[in-house]
Every structure is written in C-alpha cells, then in structure tokens.
Amino acid sequence: MIDTDEVHLKIIVYYWQTTNNYIATTYNRINYWVKIMSLLMQVKRTVEVVKSFPGLGEKIKKAREGDKRSLSKICRESGISRPYWYQLENEQIYSSVSEEMIRRIEATLGVDLGVIFED
Incomplete structure (x- = not known):
C-alpha cells in the first residue's frame, strides 16, 4: 500500500529542491551579468575650457x-x-x-x- 504522507513529503522535497535550484541559478546569472557590466563600465572625462570671444x-x-x-x-x-x-x-x-x-x-x-x- 502507498503511504500518501510519504508521497506528499517526496513532492514537497522535490518542489523545494527545484525552487532552490531555480533561485540559485537566477542568482548566479544575475551575479554573472553584474560582473560583466562592471568590466564593461565606461568612464567619460569632460574637460571644460572657457574662452572669451569679444564681439x-x-x-x-x-x-x-x-x-x-x-x-x-x-x-x-x-x-x-x-x-x-x-x-x-x-x-x-x-x-x-x-x-x-x-x-x-x-x-x-x-x-x-x-x-x-x-x-
């Protein structure tokens, strides 16, 4: 005979593992893109020159x-x-x-x- 509590427990454990794997995978992907974007970050330097032009x-x-x-x-x-x-x-x-x-x-x-x- 099948123990329904055991089946329910297996389903809950499977769901928990699957959800945690998804969260971990998503977290790793986000960290990967943050690292890539930090490597690609560009910095602009603006030099201000002020000169007079009479007339x-x-x-x-x-x-x-x-x-x-x-x-x-x-x-x-x-x-x-x-x-x-x-x-x-x-x-x-x-x-x-x-x-x-x-x-x-x-x-x-x-x-x-x-x-x-x-x-």
Missing part, C-alpha cells in the same frame, strides 16, 4: 539680421528661446555659453562665427 553677440545679431526668416522661426529651429537669443546678441550672458549651442546657431544661420578652440 560674438554682434556677429550673431548681424547673421540673424541677414537671414530672411523671422526670429521666432530661427529660435524654434535652433532650440533657443527668444529672450535668451536677445541676451546672446547683447552679450548679457552671466555664465558660459556651451560650444554645442554656438554650433546650433551656426548651423541654423548657415554661418561660421569663428569660435575655435585649439586642442
């Missing part, structure tokens, strides 16, 4: 005035607000302007503003 605001203004588009359209295309654009033209900026922003202005207006950093 840059006037160059931006002349380039804008030579463009047939409205200031609103130019600002939209370059991603710069109208008030900030006027601050740039009047050189009323109290922090450094990013090179990326100058490059966007140049691309939008199709000009070279002469902003060069020697490496």
Whole structure:
C-alpha cells in the first residue's frame, strides 16, 4: 500500500529542491551579468575650457539680421528661446555659453562665427 504522507513529503522535497535550484541559478546569472557590466563600465572625462570671444553677440545679431526668416522661426529651429537669443546678441550672458549651442546657431544661420578652440 502507498503511504500518501510519504508521497506528499517526496513532492514537497522535490518542489523545494527545484525552487532552490531555480533561485540559485537566477542568482548566479544575475551575479554573472553584474560582473560583466562592471568590466564593461565606461568612464567619460569632460574637460571644460572657457574662452572669451569679444564681439560674438554682434556677429550673431548681424547673421540673424541677414537671414530672411523671422526670429521666432530661427529660435524654434535652433532650440533657443527668444529672450535668451536677445541676451546672446547683447552679450548679457552671466555664465558660459556651451560650444554645442554656438554650433546650433551656426548651423541654423548657415554661418561660421569663428569660435575655435585649439586642442
């Protein structure tokens, strides 16, 4: 005769072992990927160089005035607000302007503003 308690116990032990193996396997996989990602981690170093360009605001203004588009359209295309654009033209900026922003202005207006950093 089959002892049902023994069968139940075997099923419980089997389930417990299977679950623990699954948990251990998952834990090992996670640890493996954490180790791989730590080996692949990249570090970026940004070097900040600040340089003055006297008259840059006037160059931006002349380039804008030579463009047939409205200031609103130019600002939209370059991603710069109208008030900030006027601050740039009047050189009323109290922090450094990013090179990326100058490059966007140049691309939008199709000009070279002469902003060069020697490496």
